[in-house]
Amino acid sequence: MPRVLIVGAGIAGLSTAWALARRGYAVEVFEQGPVPNPRASSYDEHRITRHVYGSTGYAELMPHAFALWDRLFADIGARHFDPLPLLVLQRERDAWFASSQASLDSLNVPYRAVQVETLAESYPMLSTEGVSAAFVCEGAGVLFPIRILIDLSVHLASLGVVFHANTKVTAVDLDAGTVSVDGGVRSGDVVVVAAGAWAERLVPALRALATPSRQAVLFLAPPPALADAWRDAPVILDIGAASGTYALPPRPGTRLKIGDHLFTRIGDPDDDRVAIEEDLGQLFDAARLAFRDFDAYRILERKICYYTVTDDERFVVRPLGRAGYIQSACSGHGFKLGPLIGEGVARAIAGETAAGDLAEWAAARPARAA
Structure with missing residues (x-):
């Protein structure tokens, strides 16, 4: 053997x-x-999973990825996946936004445009200033x-x-x-x-x-006035140049998690996993633009993780x-x-x-x- x-x-x-x-x-x-x-x-x-992937080619792989997850869950006897809609926000015009919609069309994954004027009412945690377009799609959710x-x-x-x-x-x-x-x-x-x-x-x-890259994420408790909104929230991708963030809503057994899209390309993976102020400056700046009253959120954990990244x-x-x-x-x-x-x-x-x-x-x- x-x-x-x-x-x-x-x-x-x-x-x-x-x-x-x-x-x-x-x-x-x-x-x-x-x-x-x-x-x-x-x-x-x-962690987020999704069909939305721009024009990189990974969108075409995602149906196969979802099928393998189904097989894995059947083998281990537990389905550690929560299907959730994905809300994508565009501020400045971005080719990734349009190409993602095109890839969803090619994969027959349903999505619908969201009127910018209704965002604040539907998603009161968002700071909508500068948002130029948005859509919500299926074929997404969170893995545990x-x-x-x-x-x-x-x-x-x-x-x-x-x-x-x-x-x-x-x-x-x-x-x-x-x-x-x-x-x-x-x-x-x-x-x-x-x-x-x-x-x-x-x-x-x-x-x-x-290149190994030191990345910071925040686990948070939202202010009481937004707790219900976050419990019912979709996964959120903000692709703004300055506000670029991703947010995973709290689900049973998890906390609200927010990170950004920038790679540091620095650090040693043997270091500890506690984010310091120098790690978090960019993320705080982006989150304040992406989410209303962000400074009212309570920080539960400042975490470091390490990925490898390529150009x-x-x-x-x-x-x-x-x-x-x-x-x-x-x-x-x-x-x-x-x-x-x-x-x-x-x-x-x-x-x-x-x-x-x-x-x-x-x-x-x-x-x-x-």
């Missing part, structure tokens, strides 16, 4: 393990912390990562996947198919590096392609060496597309698709997206 060694137990590593275990592979997963690891970028209360990671790891263990928690991999040999840990060298037929912001330390070639915001997923694969997500794409990308890597390892096509497919080049 072929043996695959996976470095990283975030959504990328666990999804790949899931896809390989279903194909009969012997799989071992190495994680430098506990499983799941609270320091991993995958570890979060809730912590719950998913826990249930998926339990399910994988039941399939025979071997976990090495609190086991730091110090080196990989992508030609020999080995990983080095404190206890020595472990050998497999294939090694998959899915170590998030730490991946470049094991695969130096990744440094020219993707074009596309995945870096490809074979390396004679027995290796690198699997590096880009920003928030990583979670919503995790099972689909894991399936793609497993298909390449199993010889079901050409390994040489993996990089272009995972990067969602429009010609290859289907």
